[in-house]
Amino acid sequence: MRLPQRPARLIAALAVLCLSTLAAYAAPARQQINITAYNISADLVPASNQLTAIAIVTFTAMDDLPIVSFELNNGLALTKVTDGHNTPLPSERLSTNSSVRFTLATPLAKNSVNTWTFEYTGKLVGADTSPVEGIKLAAIGDPISILLYPGRWFPMTGLFTDRFTAEMHIRVPADESVVGSGSGFAAKKTLPANRAEYAFNWTKPGFPGTIIAGKFLDPITAPGVNNIKVWVTDKRKPGAVPFAQQADKEFEFMSGIFGQPESGRLNIVELPEDLGASAAWAPEIIAIAGNRIVDYRNASRLLANTLAHQWWGSKVSPYTLNDAWITNGMCRYAELLFLEDSAGKNSFQTSIGDLSAEALAYDTEPLTTLGRLDPYSPQFQSMTLGKGAMVFHMLRWELGDDGFYKFLKTLLTQYTDKGIRSINVQNLAENIAVGDAKDNLAPFFAQWLDGTGAPAFGDKFSVFRLGNNKGFRTIGAITQDLDLFRMPVELRIETDGKTELKRIDVSGNDSNYSIETFGRPRKITIDADNWLLKSTPDLTVRVAVLRGQQLVAQGDTTAALVEYQKALDANRNSSLASYRIGEIFFNQRNYQSAANSFRDALRGDDEPKWTEVWSHVQLGRIFDVTGQRDRAVNEYRLAVQTNDNTQGAVNEARASMQKPYKRETTEN
Template identity: 70%
Template sequence: MYPFVRHLRLTVATLSCCILTATVWAAPAKPQLQVTGYVINAELDPAANKLSATAVVSFTALEDLTAPVFELNNGLQISKVTDANKKPLEAERLTNNSTVRFNLATPIPKGSSTSFTFEYAGTLKGAETSPVEGIKLASVEDPISILLYAGRWFPMVGLFTNRFTAEMHIRVPGNERVIGSGSGVAAQKSLPGNKTEYTFNWSKPGFPGTIIAGKFIDPVTAGNMRVYVTEKHKDYAHDFASQAEREFLFMSGTFGQLDSSRMNLVELPDDAISAAWAPEITAVAGSRIAARNEQRLLSNTLAHQWWGGQISPATLNDAWITNGMSRYAELMYLEDSAGKTAFESAVMDVSAGALAYDTEPLSTLGRLDPFSPQFQSMTLEKGAMVFHMLRWEMGDEVFNKFLRALLTQYADKSVRGSNVEAVASAQSQEQMTPFFAQWVDGTGAPAFTNKYTVFRLGDNKGFRTIGSVAQDLDLFRMPVELRIETDGKTETRRVDLSGTESQYSVETFGRPRRISIDPQNWLLKSTPDLAVRVAILRGQQQVAQGDLTAGLIEYQKALDANKNSSLAAYRIGEVFFMQRSYQSAANSFRDALRGDGDPKWVEVWSHIELGRIFDLTGQRDRAVNEYRLAVQTNDNTQGAVNEARALMQKPYKREQTEN
């Protein structure tokens, strides 16, 4: 599944803020038909923002079909549809959910295969006709046109779940290149009228439904990576390719080799989604490439070649498998490249996202709009935590074998939650049903309390600690790590918990001074710190929707839970800045500087925001001083130091259209 996430700058979890607007979701409870393949001929006219296409759609009826329904972008008008016998069909447009319905005089029997031929055209520009409100997924423009799979630019069914083959013939102006899945460059030919046609073939069932065209310069290569960017971003192409090559090699070593090792890295327009993927394609917004802050976004998107491409969810109830594992692959690469501390910090952020909307079991999320905050947060963040906890239960070696076994057994197929459970049980040689019942079929997370008594052992043999761990979920059953800090060395123990209270006994040579439950955050659990993070995350999502008042309410909840939260104060300052309440914003940014300093980047960005406020209020000397303080932090998170240096040279001015 695509990592369809809208990235606010410096979110609680760098990649956790999800798409926050959505159209009506009306996917059928049970699929009516299975599309097996496409033959598409399409022409792009960027000058007129127009797409013209013919699509032959081959499909099999999964039930007796009297009124088949296909999804199609509202910006595209159908001029003609014929069945396999060239007989015209009448199509009914349903714009409320971007679908086309046919009322057939003669039903198509269950199990039979046939085809429809669609002829259609229309204007695709910006996000006006997008199936997801406010998010550009299909647009024919200069210098980059995007026809993303989720943009429904061709008649389709089973978003993210229906695997298909595709043969595509794409015609564009002669000065443009086209990137698609399969053999593209080798099948390029010139046509009259200064046009070029690119042909792409993807012969095994998958999701080869994305086409990106534009005025891309000659590709930059690094290993098997080929980078396509516009002239504007050519200086960043080599570093982007090198970063992708490192990440791709890590994932190939972890998950196994893909059938195709070729990867096209493509620039997306800045006003589109942050990232998208298709077989052999990883696309990232040009601004993220230029800012060199795409590392985690890139690793998440690359991971979908395995988790979404090699295997895919059988239904949207199973989307936590591929979305969650793509997020966790991102964290695994972070652990490998940046170390354990960065990894543990990211896990805390993901935990906050997992708890933000935890009112619906993962196994029943298919009834929700796949672009809704709850669906995105749960499948990405809680899905990732499910795999994180599986890793803790299994151990690293068995966990890696489990991942490879899952990818091997279901290669080029769809996978269900029950399949994941079966493979996990087989690889761990443990009955994993209780684990999946708790974390996939249930909701909530335990809140641990620990009581213990320390006894001195005779003959100078040390100390025995007898205690109990209590939590509020009656069916909870998992191992947990205890960290025992003593007068001497710190020791760890693994204790099996079951039910609302579990006893333990630990012997140490030194006297225990403190005992921590799950100190490395292997388990998803409720803590006061996470309550603060969850409130901030929900506030960010409200602000992204444009509801600043609701965002402030959530941020205030975070401050009520932790009055020293630098992050909550910073977020409140952002909202006041948006509202042009500069004095209130400045007060909040100063509170952020006086707070707990978590996360560290709040310091550098608070100085920058204070500098901007001083610039806007005509106090240039004070502004420059704040920018200088920002540079002195030597913290270049999200390009902060670069931004501060630029602002030292040129005062900040708020654009008239800035919201």
């Protein structure tokens, strides 16, 4: 169990289904074709896991092309491909990068518009044929079939950068429903042989490439919320209405800060739980793993992040993978903006600390060059999500709330149905900024988009008493280790009387200041509200723990233990590092070592607070599986006494007090 904040697997999963591929699938330096429209007719046969489809693809050649390539799931075989003149086109399958290649007798002319027809079929079952290792993105089965856009279940290019329109006709067994982008349920048509057809038509350039079919109940709505429909199997019915109500709150909040999305309709659809990821999105679609729909209270941040893609991904998209930080980062920050609105400033500030660790975990490449990295790597994901979100957080500090929200709405309006470049973000921010902020933004973007690292701040100062009872003058300098860094920084001066705030323009290694206060300064804090991405001793611990979590998610527990040990080397009292080590030992059934680590977590710095309650729960489980029921009950009782129900800890403890914890034989 990985608790309770954003586990590495969840972060990775969101990135995968938002914008990610393996290295082999990264977009070429120069895009060869621009696909503009699809007309797809597909038959799904869950009993045999079979997909059979015809895709009519309209595209423009971006250059004179003797060779044309399309990405296509390795589980699908082409049976026939013809051009606009009905001439057959021989193809070559390249399984190493899930693509098919056509060597043409007559090259396509630059700027020519072409229409090719692809006929193909195949079995889609697990993740073996998936373009993304370990993630099942396209599978036909019972009770739910998934054809997610990143699964390349139709010929495509330019993942989440090449926008297109799509008309789709999907045929399934008559007892199944189909969800897609554009009107579908009302377009159901009954067919012979106990089959049904659903029609979808998305006419705006975007990414309407996801189809989910299954034995869903009739769509469920919450009272007074008619624009949100929830599609679930009978097993997940209890979570449908509460989840719709939560989605409505988040949808209303985001519409307020971003403006209206391209569609006011939203379909929340159940995903299978063996997908390897927790969420996916498409225009009008939020797809969530079934167990997360039932656990709606703990899925609000996952929902917020996924929902934000109706604006940041659907309404606008990255121009290239080098610009992926814009949409990935803004979805991550939208999640925190909703947290700030719903849970308050303290929860928001805690999450900014986690976000800073995510931003610096692999900060060795500028954001604007990430397109040359493996987009499925921890580095790409951590930076586009974490550092991308921190760039928006710091930009909010530069522009102020009013300017920042104006900037977001304007960006979405100006680039609706288009791709956004990093320079577009900078130019618009500079146009909206006023006063000193306008001059600060060029160095701001140079530092955070084109540079790496974060400043480590220091403060050296002296306090002098002023005559005639006029108070005190503090003369000092903010120090930091990045010679080219320039940005305003806030000082908080706590005195015998009122707390003073002072904005200091930091430039270079030393920036002098002079501050007068009536009361004697007792404590001076640099950036107390965490508006800036900065290097601190505490962050060193968080970064090591995050890297460890990501390694655990990849199955490399040995390397993860090394990272956790780095965290303990930086802070011997880190409860979080000790807890994560205990998790590994518990999963390995090394119960004595696990118990020692959970006790270390209880004796540590209690950061974050939830480590206390969950360490007691985990100790209780260890005593249960080792036949020491009395000691187990005592630990569960201590967990309940904390009154900390983070991720349902108190509920878990109370249940285990009534019935001993029993480890499933299938657990690792």
